[in-house]
Amino acid sequence: MNLKKYRESLIKVLSIEEKAEVLKSVESSNDNVEIWKSIKSRITEKKFEHELIELGYSYNEFNNIIQNTENLSDKIKEDLYELVVKQNWFELLTKICKFYESIDGDKIIYKKRNKSISDCFRLLTEWCIIEIEKNVSLNYIIIDNSIYNKIEDIISAELVNVSVKTIVYEYNETKKDRKKESGRYTIDNFVEEKFSTIEKFLDFFVEYPVLLRRIMQKVKNLVSYITEVLNNIDSEFKCIKEKYMINSNKLLAMEFGLGDSHNLGRTTVIINFEGVKLVYKPHSGELQNAYNEVLMWFNVHTKVLPFYITNDIYRKEYTICEFVEPDICNEKKEIERFYTRIGQQLAILYLIGASDMHCENIIAKGENPVIIDHETLFNNMKFLNDDKNAFDEVAEIIMESVINSGILSVDIKGIDYGALAQRSDDEKIKFWVCTNKDDENIYFEKLDVQLKKNNNLPLLKGKEIGKDGYENNILNGFKRVMECVCKEKESFIDLCKQFKKCEVRIVLQATQNYSELLQYASHPKYMCDMLSLEKLFENLWMQHGKQGRHYKYELMDMNNCDIPIFYAIVNNNSLFTSNRTELADYFSCSSWELFLNRLNNLENNYKLQYTLLQKQLGVLSEYIFEQNDIRSQRLYYNSNENFSLKEMLEYINEMVKSKIIIKNNTVSWINIEDSDKNFYAYTNYLNGTVAFAYYVLHCKKIGIEVDEVIENYAKIVLSMCMKKEKYTPVEYNTYYNGVVANLGLVCEYYERNSDIKVKEAIISMCMFIEAIHENDKEYSVLEMSSQIETLEKAFLLTRDFRIQSLCENIGEKIIKKLHKIGLENISSENFIGIGNVINSFRALSHISSENIFKQIYDELINYVLDDKKWNENGFIDGKNVYTCKDGSLQRLGEIIIAITEKDDKKYRYNEIIKKLVLENNISENDTVWNGETATLKYLIKYLNKINGKDIEVQNKIEKIVYDLYKGLKINGGFRVYDNNYWTSVNYKDGLLGVASALLDYYELSAKNLNM
Template sequence: MNKLNENEAINYWQSVLGVANSDITKKHLERFFNITIAKMVQSVNEERKLISKREETSKDKFINNEEYDFFEKEFKYLNDSLENLLEKYNFILDKLSMRISLLKQFEKMTDSEFSHFIIDEARLFYEDEKNGTNVISTSEDPLSYFVKKRFHTKGYRLECETYYPHFFELINENINRFLSYIKEVLDNVSFDFNEIKDVYFKKYNNIILEDISLGDGDRHKKGKSVAALKFSKGKIFYKPRNGDLDVAFFRLLSKLSRFNLNYEFRDLVILNRRDHSYFEEVPYVQTKNNAEFREYYEKLGCLLGILYTLNGTDFHNENIIACGNNPMLIDLESLFHSNIFINENIYDKGFYDLLKQSDPSVIDIGILPKKIVKNFNNEDISLEIGGIGGEEVKASPFKYSKLNIQNSEIIHSRDFGLNQVNQNNPVSKFSDKDYEIINECLKKGFILFYQTVLQNREEYLSTIEKLFGNLEIRVILRPTYIYSKLLSLSKNIYIIGSEANRDVLFSKLAYERWDQLDFVKSEYNQLKQNDIPFFVSNTSSLDISDYENNYLGKLSDSTPLNNALNKIKKMTSDDLTNQVSLIDQAINLKRYKDVSTGIEFAKKEKDLNLQSMLSTAEGIGEMIVNRAVECSEDTITWVSTVLQGKEEVEFGIGPVGNDLYLGNAGISLYLTYLYKKTNNKAFYVAVQKANNYNIEFLKQEKLYEHGNVGYYNGSSGIIISLAVSNLHIPIPNFNDVVTVSLERMRRLFDECQSFDILTGTAGLISSMLCLEKLYPGKYTNQVKELLLLSYNHLFRNAVIDGDIAYWKTSNTKAYTGYAHGNAGIISALSRLAEVEEELFGFKLVDRNFASKILTYIDNNFDKQQGLWETIPGTNRYSKGWCHGPQGQLIAQTNVKLGLPELSKNDEFFKDIIEKIKNVGFGNNSTICHGDLGSLKAIEYYAKKMKDKKLLLDCKEVFGSIYNDVLSVNWKGNIISNTESLGLMLGVAGWGYEILQHIDYDEMFDFFDV
């Protein structure tokens, strides 16, 4: 192995850390490890030198293909150790059977943990063309072929010992931890055996332990997880923690009768010890009839209320078992969830503030339907993780490694697996009628409990304080998937061969967390020992420790118990209404699939009652204000239906964020004009608080690390919202806010990897042109600088291939449409071309470059469909503003105005407008995906082209949209019968369009960018 120099090492470690440059890498590593980079590189080279020595003496033996069990040495040690260990316990009758079971479990755990490593090694094996040809010709599974022909050979074992010594260190450490934990379980079972018999198997005489099965969940505290103990007369579960929280919770359930609640909850039999506990196995039993079904969900609604008061989270489908008419919560470890995170930079400010400063809502508990969505090969993959599911087998959004034969090549791919539906549903399958009953019963149980607390608040507070005071709780400092991902990465072939590389990878947790270094060091040390980091606190304490009770510090100024008690004290009838609304929306997103409006462009109504329209707009504003979530005394935000996934086809309930599209900026824009029209002080105050929230967001330095500068989903759109609002509701120090924000955005370009109008530099162009129009001359110098930077950023990063140009990153293929692709970019460049000579005194936009952008769009037009393929080669088409013909119409209208030499002919515009009329109406009534967006796109063209007849047609079509949909459905049926609140996908957008059709000239047109 060649000796590494400093630059080579730093460049590699920079890629591992994912930071901006080598200087940052060097400073980070020297600070975290408290040694010089030179010393680190020296250590790596010493490691490489040892490998080279082993290589010299062993390389000739690598080709030895004599069959040899790869893990023979390790598994023999494990087998012998288990044999000796099990011999000590007389309550195990068939020790051989248990030993075989434990060996198989460890083998399965090892296969799973190191699958990425083995597949990468197999991929290297197939780089030898002969090996690849052999497996392809025999049609064998590539991984099985590798394991048979190479993995289980003496030569390969020796090769791995040479290049990956840490691989075997990890295996041996896993074995020792496995043995240690099995011994701990058996020792505790031995000590507690008589009580286990008395509590769980009293009616039986002779009880023996037949098997121990370790769970598949996260491993903490030196490899520990829940263990299923199979006795001769039944099964119980061993947990490597005390059951104090669980015991207290079920005691609370037993005391609810004193509050006149009419539900009788099933108890859970728990044998509790100081540092471990035993839990009965809850049988999965489906409900027998409608009465039991209704009772199950009424009880679940009541439990939802209890968990709401105790700040419970993470009660997903695997933590609930349906036992007849009883929903059983089988893991209460995440009660008293403290809003403490040390990695808040993974969230936008809106989400983080909701977590940190606001009380968790019913959505955060995890019981209600909830999807997680990931985009893979430009397809959104979703998985229902809520406690109320109902799906059949469904694709998981978590990828696993596999070898595939593709186009006569063997490749390492990352594909999605399947998830079976868990035992959290009391029936096998749900109908739409079932969801209606579920919704009714959940709300009934929740309301009954909530009202009971309001009527007996002091007694309930006292009960909670007595039951849950001074109990140990788990503290989650980061989402565990972050730890899991780091552990997985640490086992790929490029990391596991060097201890220094693993150290560098885990040090990533410390990036910009120097004020919390004690916590990070603990995370680092736990990851080093192959654990998911685990922290503990106490319901009545601010102190946080690691699992060995080493004090680390405080991350909050209020104890978890006080947080819950304060939440109970703040419970009101208004909050009840809001939480019930969230329940309603979450269930309705499962229940309603068809959101057709019945609107056609041909359906026109000339009569519009302006007073009725204003009344509806005001009602919408009042609902939005009532739904506000207070983050501090002078800031508010909202929780609402939000879009999930790159393809924007999945909906969920969550914080709206800050942006113009769904978040505070768009909602504030609507409330600004509503205040102007009504002079209602409540709207004025709401605008001030929403704007304060966004100003705080813009102050965040970490915001500017990620290059999210766009108009609809980015920081510049927030500035435009504030700029418009300030014209009607003055913002203190507005000029400073804008100037500083623009200065900060100047620093974004090294990090910005987004180019579209939603999040990227095309959106920044749109925003800066808009700001100049709103405040002519005031910020011109900064505007011009950002316009030049944005244009050059687009030009520099474009993929130019002959006569086409497009943009592509590792996560986003080249879209054709307005929101994410070429149409939005050419639209922004066309608007820039309109004013370039006035602003700069020369033509900035290269016409040949613009022509290539347009050609890419043209090449992806499907004549048969009459639509543009959203991404080339996917056969996917959109009928909405974001990816469909509406956005193309806006873009081509702007080309006609700004780049007339590249404009389409009149026939094109006639055809595209006709297409929008035919496919763009009746889907739903939002701006992004529905009737209002289609209408706005046609209106935009009509206004710019001064087509009075088409404009009149649009006004009449709006009459039918208003009378048939907006005026009827604004109280909760915006998307799938939910209260979506945002501008582009919600009721704020409905209200905005109503106000625009009352008096267009008074309103800022957010499409006109």
């Protein structure tokens, strides 16, 4: 068959790298690069420049390579065609064409079989089986006849998967015309018309040459790999028979396509010899063997719960493993031991830097969690990078922590893939599915697809038992191993030296990213020209530090229909591609160096890892003390003793400095709030670095010296706020977080240090908030109210009337929402409360002449200061009661202080709140949100309001501050978010909140001395 007649179509299958050989120096008069960049992708101009560097082309060369081949001379087209002819997939296509010509001229009587899309590839699958049978050489095993039928089904399914969107599209387009002629047009008719001979088959792909290449690549990969597996099993059979006590040499079943396809179509295979199931893995077992040696060491030399060790055969190119069958537990104690072993495994996996241990990589064999995929031990994310910032540093700490193992929660698009993930019966995802309703109606529809349950969790009485309630078992198991290794550190390091020359897999991107892109790539519009496909794959571009060298090898693997895969040698800092090309000096250090660093700092690392583990399990103890701890009693107060405010602030300063991470003019720290899955301290107020900068400004305002280091950190935070252009989803635009918190800090700074650049930054941030509102961003009443509080200050400082107009627009939005939801539904969670709404309308009444704002302000005050809404516990707002215990009453009290005057009959509500606060029992913590310092801040505001003396209030203030001091002296810390290993420095529940209250106290004391 003369394939050259398809030349015009076939030259479109060449990739950019392949075409470069011919086209790099063929000048094009068009600006092809601009056309390329205009096609939608997530690549920015800067990223595109990096991409060209990594691909090794100049702008002009790339412009030439991607030019339209239709306009080329015949000579150049011939040169391109010669490149196609030399490719392996084309040689295979030629071979198949010759085969069918030789057996039946050029006409094959097509055998109908399934009456489905798979029939389109019957010519290929039949050839595959013939080729496999020809190349398999068996000396020891017998293959059951059904296996070849199964292999044919597997090959057919793989070919359908890569082409189904195009086939369905073409079938439905053809059906429109044919139905006009005959009235009925089935998939059988379509197969007969388009695929019944090899020539018809080729004609179909004239429009989709890229798909033809991908299909042939799939055929080549599958035939080669299936042949390889069968031959390896046969050559290994003597060992298999002896090790697994197999009585028959008859191979009864094979299951291909388990897991992702790598290295030219290689996947895990399950084989079955008369009831004995085994797993064939297409890679060396050296790493798995070394890990099992580590487990054996713990079993023999320590008192941890013994680990289950699989019985495997390790070879250089492949591994044959015991098939781990899930098993049940018979009693609760076995469940407890399962989770204790999970904790033990977590510790080992952390110590050797494992990652990607998701729910498909662990089998619950009774009380034993068994890892079945060890490729991603000794992970390395230390990329060469001169431009790292503080957030990169935090990311590296988390990436090298116990969290990164994958055992704990791994959220990918709202679905937990962690090894302890528990699937509910109704957990589904939307997925495009090819529906074959009958032989005439075939189409795609988006359906709810049930997520399959894995065998990762233990079973008791037929029910999966999740980790809830067994967190302490996990923590205890983790402790056991960490404590053992702390005692036997040198022995453990010696034991792990066997890993040094092992090859490990490096996961540069989530497999889900690759998989989804491959699925998307099967759309017909990408199957006509390789340029279209590679433009889609450009979305893969992700630079790791300074590294982008891996990108073209990702393209190579994706063009081969594989999930890209990369490797490293444990004691080497190079990255290796799927074809074992070495990218030298890819990492700043080797995995082995990371391991040694982890072990050498084990005592300090242990504290942080235990904290992160608690956080991830959702059991991080909020406060360090127990109920019988002396700090819970607060019996220290003695009016005759003195305390040192300076000592308390110095302690806070040192703790904050020890937690701060600073890099390239950015500041962050690790956030351990249990309620927040985020680990970064952003430029937020409640749980971020803005509160720290406020603290420093407050110190300077009232004349307290701060050391140079602390002051420099604060300046960096201010600079970050002024320069920031983007805000992450966790940075909500309220007073407490995000752009509004940043704006508040910049206003505070401008108030003390007038600077035109700072003023410009204030206006710019206000316009950013305006733009968000113009884009119809949906905000709650509380969020919008918080925005107005800060925007008022920005307007008064700048007198920019655009800000005044913005405030009025937001105010009108709030009024609409208030009419819709009612006042009683404002504070649904006692988080900020109605006080912020009152403050926003106070601000609007102040800066706007619109009467409606004053009317709403009065309504809100009357709503709050209504006897019917008060009882002996506090203020009742809808379903919520504002009480001292959760700090909400103190925060509301601060607002009421601000909106009432002594000669106002409503001032008496201040006395009600004061009485409730003074009568309140000892708080359970010292935080500014719902602890002792929340009360302290309120009482200080109260005293400032009356501008006089209240002995009872003064005594309470003195008692709180004295107790804080004695707590620090006796117990070495404050009762903030802490778990004995890691202290929160955040404002809401950490040290900065305590510091804020202490500064208020210092200010009050100075004022009283001057009175």
